[in-house]
Amino acid sequence: METQSLDIKDLEKKIAALEAVKYIKNNDVVGLGTGSTAFFAIEAVAELVKNGLMIKCVPTSEHTAKLAASLGIALLDMDEVSVIDITIDGADEFDGDLNLIKGGGGAHFREKIIACLTKKEVIIADSAKQVERLGKFKVPVEVVPMALNYVKQELRKLNGLGEVRMKNGTPFITDNHNYIIDADFGFITHPEVLSENLNQIEGILAHGLFVNMASVVIMGKGNETVTFNRS
Ligand code: 5RP
Numbered sequence: 084m085e086t087q088s089l090d091i092k093d094l095e096k097k098i099a100a101l102e103a104v105k106y107i108k109n110n111d112v113v114g115l116g117t118g119s120t121a122f123f124a125i126e127a128v129a130e131l132v133k134n135g136l137m138i139k140c141v142p143t144s145e146h147t148a149k150l151a152a153s154l155g156i157a158l159l160d161m162d163e164v165s166v167i168d169i170t171i172d173g174a175d176e177f178d179g180d181l182n183l184i185k186g187g188g189g190a191h192f193r194e195k196i197i198a199c200l201t202k203k204e205v206i207i208a209d210s211a212k213q214v215e216r217l218g219k220f221k222v223p224v225e226v227v228p229m230a231l232n233y234v235k236q237e238l239r240k241l242n243g244l245g246e247v248r249m250k251n252g253t254p255f256i257t258d259n260h261n262y263i264i265d266a267d268f269g270f271i272t273h274p275e276v277l278s279e280n281l282n283q284i285e286g287i288l289a290h291g292l293f294v295n296m297a298s299v300v301i302m303g304k305g306n307e308t309v310t311f312n313r314s
Contacts, residue, residue, distance in 0.1 A: 093119075095209035095303025096173075100124040102301050102308045103171045103205045109137050112164055114197040115151055116172025117144040117190035120207050124171040129154035141167055143197050144190040145258045161197055170201040174208050175220040175291070177300050181206070181313050182274045186223030186291030189248070189257050195289050198296045206297045210304040217274055221245070221265035222281075223291040228262050230286025235264065237284045241277065243268045261288055 089097060100123035107113055107128070115125055125147065132138065132155060139157050141164055142148035151158055172194055176184040183206060185191045198204050224245065226234045231247070238245050245266035248255040254262050271277055271292075278292040300311040 091305070092209045092211065095305070096120040096207065097123040097303070098306070098308055099207035099209070099301045099303040100127055100171070102310070103207045104128055104131060106169055106203065106205055106299075107131065107136070107138060108168070111138050111168040112159065112166065113138050113140045114167045114170025114172065114201055115140050115142050115147050115156075116170065117147045117194060118173040118188045120173035120209065121147065121171065122150070124207060125151055125154065125156070129156055132156055141197055143170075143172065143194045144188070147190075161193065161200065164200060167197060167201040169203045169205060170197055171205045171207060172198070174206050174212055174293075174297075174300075176212055176214045176217050177206060177208060177297065178214055178217050178274075181297040181300055181311060182217060182295070183293040183297055184217050184220045184222055184291050185293050186225070186263070187220070189223065189225075189255060189263050191223055191291045192225050192257065192259055192289035195293065195296075198293060203298045204296055206300045208300060208302050210302055213302055216270045216272070217292070218269055218271040221267045223248070224264045224266050224281065225257055225259070225261050225288040225290070226264055227286050227288060231262060231264075234284060234286045238264065238266050241268065241280055259288060
């Protein structure tokens with residue numbers, strides 16, 4: 084597959100994606116992530132399918148569904164499967180415990196449900212996504228619109244300052260017809276505690292902290308990949 088014309092970040096994304104697709108086996112049900120890194124995995128999956136690999140895939144967003152269908156990948160709705168063998172998805176940050184911040188593309192609700200259904204959650208990333216401590220990237224919080232003010236107040240009680248994500252001057256609307264608040268909690272010392280606290284707030288559909296969900300992170304670094312396995 085062509086990699087020569089890519090800048091270093093895209094090269095790292097692509098080589099991580101190419102490494103990740105090696106985990107897919109014939110007859111697997113495969114979750115397909117969302118974002119610019121997942122794009123390279125979807126492209127590679129399409130190539131494998133063209134070459135005879137028999138799989139069915141579950142997309143994590145409308146965008147991924149359209150892309151995958153256009154590349155000839157057979158799709159299932161997440162509601163049609165009870166187990167997904169492997170999912171390949173991106174992340175905005177990952178730490179040494181393989182905890183993640185996701186949702187930069189606003190797809191983290193479906194990504195989280197699919198991660199919960201998945202036996203092996205493989206995260207692919209360029210090297211800029213590796214952090215000592217999560218939190219430089221604001222935590223995306225998907226909110227039912229009518230609960231916006233309430234959720235903002237509750238986030239403030241957790242020291243989270245958040246603004247509604249905008250796109251072209253209007254609020255960004257998710258595939259599930261909701262808003263996103265990008266919430267700044269500073270550096271997150273206890274992701275599992277913050278995740279639990281956010282889970283308790285009514286009106287939040289899903290937040291972008293993925294704690295104990297990744298099985299493997301494959302990071303592109305220069306021309307090579309580094310694989311981190313959950314211990
Ligand atoms: C979308 C996501 C993406 O996986 C995350 O934002 C990383 O995106 P990219 O690969 O474009 O950097 O969580 O909701």
